[in-house]
Amino acid sequence: MTSVAASRAGASPRTGTGLGAIPGRVLTVTRTVIGVAARVAGLWAVATLTGRRHALPAATARAVATRLHRAGPTFVKLAQLLGTRLDLLPAELCAAFSRLYDDVPAVSPRTARALLADRLGAPPETVFARFDAEAVASGSIACVYRATLLDGTEVAVKLRRPGVERIVAADLRLLAWGTALLARTPLMRGLPAVAAVRQMSEAVAGQLDFTAEAASLVRLSAALESVEGIRVPLPHPGLADAARTSRGLLVMEYLPGLRRFSPAELGREASVRAVETALSGIYKILFLDGLVHCDLHPGNLYPMPDGTVQMIDAGFVVRLPEAARRAFTEFFFRMGTGNGRRCAEIVLSTARYPAGMDAAAFTAEMVALVDSVTGARAADFDLLRFAAGLFELQRRHGLHADPLFIFPLLGILVFEGAINDHHPELDFQELAMPYLIQALFTRR
Template identity: 40%
Template structure:
């Protein structure tokens, strides 16, 4: 990461301190009132809602960090993760003057020279970029993913502050043994990767090539001749709408959900190149039911061979109901166990995971990844064991994907992700 200028760090510290002061002034009296009138659970829910609201006002770094960190239900309270998940839809669009400045910086003019027309309002927006619809002189439509101007230095400053706070927080008794530095380092790397549009361009080319032979799955084509370091240009795919699944016949929905699982299987177990952000805003069904579309490869990771083998063994254990094997694999992935997975809590942890698998997975059982995953996180927390991020985040991606796939087709059998083939 580039060195952050001291004056920018100072500005961010002042801005964050002011935001914190305002939040304490507003929230503390209300929190005391909620505590007096309601129970502890209601107090926590109110606190988590206020925290999520404040994160929205702190800017894109904290929104993105919270989106990714909120997947770690083994380290954060489930109710807080539920609130943080709302941040995927919370980002304001880029104002028109700012978009025009960003386009002039990339192309020398507010409407790129290869376009006949550019729609001024974005068709989609996120914490790092907004997407605009453009029309070529021949009538072909393209999508421009435009980075928010000035975002790099601000996000780098924020990440530097988060890392500094983490180093101090790790000294607190309640956080000892929790791999906070591992979590923050992994999330920081993911965020910086999403800032690097050159890397995202390489990711989308890799993902498109890897999934080219998966039937009924499409990844939009990058147009490198028109792309720039702050603006990526893709073929435009019309009709992307999260409500589309409800308009399609059940057999079509089932077939396309199976195709998405086949794509996940190839990413996770064949190629080892995983799209780690498969929320409903990145996975769509086309209106005519021809295919599923996967967007936005900014947050993608190459799985180390050992991690891929562990995840494959874990899913094989789920499919056969071999709970002890699942527990042993999870133990080997723990950040706070030794190199051989040894810890004083080893046998009780493995026994508890085996019992959980017996209840939730195996032949003839209806498997629910979210419920099972929450049980795993509760078990890890009870034994004060925490998975290394390079194992945990692909598993988190699968949990997000399960929720997305069940939105496409509620009857999808998610255990097929371990052996999936599109039908």
């Protein structure tokens, strides 16, 4: 969190987090990794010996998540991703990680103005009539501000925190080194830890790339154009050029009225419409376009009183390869229609597994798992529990899921809470069917 501390002190964007801070990260990262790994490994070993691997105490899971939160932005983002790796971690830990958000104090107004001047490439007064240096949103990677252009257009200005890219890069190098060592231990041997951390590290590093985020906003907006009621802010055509985004400045549309409305404030009709609209959008971009917005927590998805939805922050949008898109789409379809045998075939075609595995036994257990959830309403269907069952089944048979198969699950898992809060009786499998059928049977 060095960059946050420096920002509070009002440091300049050039000196807010110097290279001298990086050696200190070695100690922070080492303490965090060893402390978390030792605590989880000990409890996990006990749970494994007693036959209750997923029975990690909830209080312990929350304590681990808190420790990772304090370690800085890299660990917050990695924890969010690890929250979906039920094939690697206990369910309670995944639940704690999936609820971990990186709401941290904003940089000082003085630093924000200095960052804007440094990254804009022009005097701010020649572009902005007003720039409010008090952030409207603040995360571990960036802060967002409201501003007005000279022509009166309201815009949102996203500024990457000073020096955060060096902190993240150093953390990821240390994590890669540490994971390579842990992968040789008896606890981790045989697990795809190195590959999983590598892919997650790429996802974390990608959230620093505002050029990619600008492109994702355009891509999401275009993909969602046919879904009425969803709005995605577009990058400003003249100010979101690569020269500025590469320096950590992203200017985009300002969406007014963004706040978290409770279901009671929205009312039943608006809540139902907003949930169905949002989920339709998620299904459309996932099953038809192969796009996964992996960060749709309540701070990035806003149901509005008129039943529409505002979807923001495209820093963690994954484009699935065609094979992965089609595999997950068919898995979801076969799960919804109760075809557990085909679900098993899809999993076996995308996962790694040892020679001599009992495919027949795995298939029989998959059939039973799918039968237990077919046709369930959102109020009755616990995605986390289903995913835990799926990955526990894979673990027993020595299978390791392809990380690309995990990202779609992440996108839906993060959104699941909104379904249960706003529209508990929704049959989300039924809502998915038109998109699944189009993707699998009518798309050319």
